[in-house]
Amino acid sequence: MDLLRHLRYFLAVAEELHFGRAAARLHMSQPPLSQSIQRLERELGVRLFDRDARHVALTDAGRQILTEARGLLAGEDRLRALAGRFRHGEAGSLRAGVPPDLGGRAVAALLPAFRRRSPVELKLREIGTAEQLRALADRSLDVGVLRFPFDVSWLSLGPVLTSPLGVLLPRDHPLAAAPDVRLADLNGLALVLFPRATAPALHDEVLTTCARHGYTPADVHQAGNPEFALGLVLAGGAVALHDGVAPPPDVVWRPLRGTPLLWRTSAAWPRGRQTPAVTAFADAVTEVLAAQGMRHAEGTLPRYPRPAAEYLS
Amino acid sequence: MTAARVRAAFADAGVTGALHAVDLDHPDRELSVGADEPVVLASVFKVPLLVALHHSAHDLTRRITLDADRSTGPTGVGGMLDPVTMSLRDLAYLAVTVSDNAAADALADLIGLDAVNDTLRELGLTRTLVVHRARDFMRTMAEDAAPDELPAALADPVVLSRLRALDPDHTNRGTARDLTTLLRHVWRHDDCAPIRRAMALQVWPHRLASGFPFDDVRVAGKTGTLPTVRNEVGVVEYPDGGRYAVAVFTRSASTAFTLPAADAVIGTAARLALEHLR
Known part of the structure; x- marks a missing residue:
């Protein structure tokens, strides 16, 4: 049975102590409300109300069950409100x-x-x-x-x-004298790149794009840590790719001519x-x-x- | 263990993939890597098409003419310029050996896609459905890419993410397990002997066959290719009599058409699977 629905009806009757007023409050007619209360009493196996022609009164069981019913129904309200907040993206x-x-x-x-x-x-x-x-x-x-x-x-x-990529060069590198660098000018230098396993397709795409523009790195150093990449550049003989946003001090950033890499x-x-x-x-x-x-x-x-x-x- | 190695091989090649491999003579011996996930068939749909054709009442020696309004494609009649008259069985041969779109669509028009799906149901392949002919792939890709234009749009991942032709919910779909079940049928049934012959004569060596560079191991297969989609299903036969059906379906991260590693990993994954089964 839909226990919570029947408990809501029970709550209305318990508060009104009158089937007619409770039915009006619930926007329903009286007979189905009486049936619902009877079904609830059968389901729980106790009488909830003493009723005669004029009076409706809660039994002892009814009074104590009313307290629990209020708790359950308040819990239902909280549960539905919480679900609604998740549904509308306001919680969690x-x-x-x-x-x-x-x-x-x-x-x-x-x-x-x-x-x-x-x-x-x-x-x-x-x-x-x-x-x-x-x-x-x-x-x-x-x-x-x-x-x-x-x-x-x-x-x-x-x-x-997108962000166009450039390269980090040691300050005293001859290529640092020009405003930009062609990929082909990097021949003879090693390339510092992120570890291949972290993004194999991008790793391969960078190397094939370098090759297409005339740069086949003498060696590819895999650096997961920007500090390690910087160290390899400072040591000479290698360049690292960088988007030019706040490049580290001690090195210079030069864009790649024609923005071949993004x-x-x-x-x-x-x-x-x-x-x-x-x-x-x-x-x-x-x-x-x-x-x-x-x-x-x-x-x-x-x-x-x-x-x-x-x-x- | 082997499944993890297959997944690692896929990742290393820049693809994600699904695989099912099964011993044709001991079907309880199998390996699954996402074998029940829905996948895009692409030209692999030509295998169920041919199975339906070979179980139909059509006289396969009858000749029909493919006129200028036929479907187009890079190979076979699809790439030719003039009307061609050919028997149904030769069209079937071209549809598999060189993935001829014009030949496949002529056969699909003849028997109807309903007949293909009826055959799939009869064989118990509940996860496989054919809703597009080859020309429908090209038509829907152009429609879905709009306002961007083909072919340039096919290198844009954002465009690819909205193509029905690449979405298993909206195009020819199946599962790796369903396709090996289909191959088991093809390899068992006398009516399907011409399909076995055509798959063994398929011209592409770069996918499934690339995993078996041994001249005494025979690979019969059918590829499927769409932007980022690389598939092949086939049967690998060893000289000791071992016969295995393998279905591999992949999606590449890169949108590039030429990705040798993505093609080759289909063979590598299949070999890892068969080493496990043997």
Whole structure:
């Protein structure tokens, strides 16, 4: 039986001590209300009311059960209100991932930008693209900030933002004298890049793009830590890719001529799992990255399209 | 253990994937990596198409003419310029050996997609459904990419995320397990002998076959390709008589068309699976 519904009727009769007034309050007629009370008494196996032609009075059992019924019904109200707050994205927490090289300033700006948009608690984790995808898939992450390329087939995306890449060079390097650098000028130097396992597709894309523009690194050093990457550049013989936002001191940043390399970044979440908190996070990411100088990706893609007819083999 | 190695191989190649491998003669020996997840079939749909054709009453030696309004594609009649008259069985041969879209669509128009789905139901493949012909892939990709234009739009991941042709809910779909079940049928049934022959003569060596660089191991397969989608289903036969059906479906992170590692990992994953089964 729908116990909570019958308890609501019981509560109305107990408060009015009159079946007619209770029925009016419940916007129903009296016979179904009487039947409901009888069913409830059968279900619980005790009489709740003593009634004669003129009077309705609570039994001892009825009085004590009334107290419990009030508690249960108040609990139901709280439960429904809580569910409603989750439904409207006003409660709980949002588990979000950001890439390790997003930068401290961006992380610092992200938290207030999100707080302005959502009352939900934001739990940020610093993890790479590959690991974010695994976490989004197993539901241990609600939303991520991902570097392209990744498999978008099961994800919804926020706006895609791009940042053109340049290189970090030792101050005294001859290439530092020019305002920009061609990729082909880097031949003979090693390249410092993020560990391949953290984003294999992007790692390979960077190396093939370098090769396409005439740069085949003498060696590829995998550095997960920006300090280690900086050390390798300072030691000489290597360059590191960098988006030019707050480059470290002691080295110089030079853009790459023709912007052959771009980071493309977007918020992403599993399809069908968009909540107001996810939307707030995606908007906050867009605001923060745009404020850092990243630009919307429209018109920047693609470079080397293949005839569509070649698919389907 | 092997499943983890297969997943690691997929990740290293920049793809995610699903795989099912099963011993044709001992079907209880199998390996599953996401084998029941819905996947996009792409041109793999030509296998169920041919199974339905070979179980139909059509005279496969009958010749039909494919005129200028036929479906197009990079290979076979689909890439030719003039009217072609050919028997149904030769069209079937081209649809599998070189994934000829014009040949496949001519056969699909002849028997109807309902007949293909009826055959799938009769074989108990409840997770597999064919709703598009090859030309429907191209049509829906153009419609869904709008206002962006093909082919440039196919390198944009945001455009790809809205293509019906890449969404298992809205295009030809199946599961790795369903497709190996279909292959077990093809390898058991006399009517399907021409399909076995055509799959063994398929021209592409870069996917499933690349995992078995041994001239005495025979690979018969059918590929499927769409932007970021690389599939192959097939049967691998060893000289000791071991025969295994394998179905591999992948999605690449990169939108590039030429990704040798993504093609090759289909063979690598299949070999890891068969090493486990043997």
